[in-house]
Amino acid sequence: MPEELTFDDQVAVVTGAGRGLGRAHALLLAERGAAVxxxxxxxxxxxxxxxxxxxxxxxxxxxxIADEGQAHRLIDHAVDTFGRLDALVNNAGVIHIAPFEQQTRAHLDRMMGVHVLGTWALTQAAWRVFREQRYGRIVVTTSAAGLFGMKHPPQAAYSAAKSALVGLTLSLAAEAEAHDVKVNALAPRAFTPLQAQHMTDAGQAERLAVAQPADAVSPVVAALAHRSCPVNGQVLFACGGQVQRAFTGLTAGITTGSVLTPEEVVDRIGEIVDTSEFTVPEPYVAPRGMQ
Structure with missing residues (x-):
């Protein structure tokens, strides 16, 4: 059996922790010894x-956290209360469900404000603490909707916000590596009160509550927030007892010795999109002179 992961003398901030996934994360971290x-x-x-x-x-x-000043004060509150900060779990979120033509700029601003700008501001405040002490763990909550799109129910603004968090995670992870700060993302699938508000089928809600409990996702959060976390810059999908890696790859595609014509692209699109062979690129490095 692997050694039990404990958080004795560790301090964690968990956002959106009043219910659902955040509550489950906070309870598990506290049970393992963290001040939360x-x-x-x-x-x-x-x-x-x-x-x-x-x-x-x-x-x-x-x-x-959607307010930058309040996000920074939250980190100050954690340090003032418990004397340190070791882990940040960015979990807070909101959902808006509506067809794309009915989603307004206000809806998009709300999604970006909580998910992206909130995560950005809070992580930047914690970043200064982590870099100074040369240690920290950051968990960013993305979504399958941000990784793969969402067919039903329609929520384009939510998907756009969650997708942006993947790029943020990967870039921060590359930058943080030299400071023993690790940044990973979680795409959870779990039944939560937030989802329940948008469901009309009581029977389906009951089945999902049993099959996809929130506390089944929290062990992945604890692993990513722990000092022994073995990965950096990864996106993990978790649901029930299942955990998988999600990644962006490049197919083998086609390579020619000359510039393709539009007709050739259409004619060979099957080879271009064939996923039987692929590579997973390292973080992008801009050409010299662009940095």
Whole structure:
């Protein structure tokens, strides 16, 4: 059996932790010994009380991470309360479901504000702490909708925001490597109260609650937030007892000695999109003079 992963004397911030996935993450980290700052714009206090009743350490935060100043104050709150910060779990999120033609700029701004700008601001505030102490673990929550698109229900703005987080994760991971800071992303699939609000089939909701519980995803978060985390710059998909790596690859495609014509591209599109052979590129390095 592998050695048990504990978080004794470690401090973690978990956003969106008042319910659903964030609550499950916070409870597991606290159970393993971490002091947890439970952040939620609604009511984090029940989760804090739950952790304390179980003998753990926790503090509440209602900072709105979509506001840059409040995101920075959240990190200050964690350090002031517990004396340090070791792990940041970016979990907070919102969903908007509507056909693309009905989604407005306001909807897109809301998705980007919470998912992308919130994660950006909070991670940047924690980044300064992690770089100074030369240690830190960052978990970014993306989604299958951001990795593969979403056919149903329609949520283009949500997918766009979650996709942006993948690029952020990969770039930060490459930059963080020299400072013993590791940045990884999680694409969870779990039944949560947020999903329940948009479901009309009670029977399906009950089945999903059993098959895809939120606490089945949290062990992956704990592994990525732990000091022994063996990976950096990875995107992991987790659902129930299943964990997989998600990645962006390049097919073997076609290579010619001359510039292709549009007709040749169409004629050979089968070879271009064939995924039987592929490579996974390393982080992009800009040509000299562009850096």
């Amino acid at each position: 700052v439970v952040n939620d714009v609604q009511d984090p206090e029940p989760v804090v009380r739950e952790i304390i009743r179980a003998g753990g350490r926790a503090a509440a935060s209602t900072h709105d």
